Amino acid sequence: MKFPIGLRLNAKINNITKLGFFVTLPHHHHGLIFYKDFGDKWESAKNKYNIGDEVRVVIINNHQGKISLSLSQVNNPDLIDPTNEFKESKDFAPLVSLVEDANKKIANLKNSIELSDQ
Template sequence: MKFPIGLRLNAKINNITKLGFFVTLPHHHHGLIFYKDFGDKWESAKNKYSVGDEVRVVIINNHQGKISLSLSQVNNPDLVDPTNDFKDSEDFTPLVKLVADSTKKIADLKNSIEQSDQ
């Protein structure tokens, strides 16, 4: 399995050390969530998570098989998930417009029904 930058996936915490969280990824690959990812919340993060916990992570670097992960950047829109069907905003815009138009049409229909009932 390839692990491109931006890919979001679930990981299982194997070990918590001074360096950070060592995790297992799908297909028995391993990665590290470096302690600096937590900023000044590193001490509380060590107490919040335990070995065996499953966490949602994003790939932030993959150099020669060494996979760097982040918990704090999972929702970062600048890290585009290459597996996301809507990764290109131009592809997503028509869908958003369709939903907005549909919502307005439904509201208009409800109003016309309510007026005809009166």
């Protein structure tokens, strides 16, 4: 299995050290969530997670088979998941229009309810 940058997947924590969390990825590959990924919350993260916990991670580097992972960047839109079938979608105008129309209808309903209560 290839592990391209941006790929999101589940990993199982198998060791917690001073360097970070060593995890097992699918197909018996391994990776590291470096302690700096947690910033100043590293100490609390060590207490929050346990060996055996499953976490959602994103691949941030894969150099010569050494896979660097991140928990904090899982929702980073700049790390595009190459397996996401919608990665090329940039046209959100129809959705924005739909939300705006819904918000207008909600406002009208609220106004009509307030008028009927008077």
